[in-house]
Amino acid sequence: MLVRVDLIVSLDGFATTTDQTPDNPFGEDWSRLVGAYVATKTFQERVLHDTSGQGTTGLDDAYAKDYFENIGAEIMGAGKFGLHNYPDDPNWKGWWGDEPPFHCPVFVLTNTPRPSLEMSGGTTFHFITANPVEALKLAVEAANGKDVRIGGGPTMVRDYLKARLVDYLHVAVTPILLGGGVRLWDDLRGLEAGYKVTSETAESGTIHITFQR
């Protein structure tokens, strides 16, 4: 059982973007930040339910495939689920449609719990108030021997990294500069101790870095 993180950051280390507008709620920068991942065959199939076989099949896709392997539970922040965008909508069910790509229990950390949401395809969202360690205990139990993903956002990921609770960290660095946002690499001096660090560059220009215990 591994605790794992997969995150996409810009070359200047930002995991979130700042150019959102009402007309473009994710922003242009977001499209550029995650473009190589969205272009993979795996993302097209697993997240967009496009089974026409289109999408890239190189190194980015290999990491995308790995992303979905052997995950038994996920922990995510309220922001990633969308509770900061839709705090007053009790019917908000996340960004991922009726069949979210998780296919496992997902623990959403929030100070304002709501009833659990059972979705198609095996995903159930549980809304809990818990510190990182408490949430991890719940997720490990729910994962039943499989891996647990710390899904983000970056502030939550940093909490788990600082507590040295992460066994496998995969960071995809998109070679663009965003100039602002939430940094992944903040106050993490010496994180590399106890990890083997590897990196390789995909055809898209994305640099894939892994920290493995």
Place this chain on the structure above:
Amino acid sequence: MLVRVDLIVSLDGFATTTDQTPDNPFGEDWSRLVGAYVATKTFQERVLHDTSGQGTTGLDDAYAKDYFENIGAEIMGAGKFGLHNYPDDPNWKGWWGDEPPFHCPVFVLTNTPRPSLEMSGGTTFHFITANPVEALKLAVEAANGKDVRIGGGPTMVRDYLKARLVDYLHVAVTPILLGGGVRLWDDLRGLEAGYKVTSETAESGTIHITFQR
């Protein structure tokens, strides 16, 4: 004639370290940050004057070799020359001994000019008060058709990057986290526009990123 930059940063983007002590004026972190570069055959020969042939000869060394190719003049900040460490010593001649590895005119930007220093091997340090564009004009003239290096520190490099005066940027990313220092990637949103960006990873784990016009 190209204006070029070569810089080493940590994975969290810091080009300087913070753990200096009187006994260890560069700090442990500095040794780890620049270790792969110092280990190259080229650094051993060109900077340490060790001609015994020891040192690495892989990708790190290829970039190190390239670092010393075709440079006709360098611009550096007062801090890189050591004027912040030795402000009151009129005989301070830099960190590099009697035969510095530059072998060309070096323009040191400072608010307190001093007489030029002619060293062995063709290096002359000129101490000038100038803004980035003025300094570049002087350096281009002195370089006589060869390339001009913006030698750093990182704050000066950022000034030139922001002004879009850099033709070739090589950043060696050492896979360690420093947690503090001066960031290279600060306030540079969209820098990649107009550049071709490449990256590759050396045996040492160093990720070499280049921006080329």
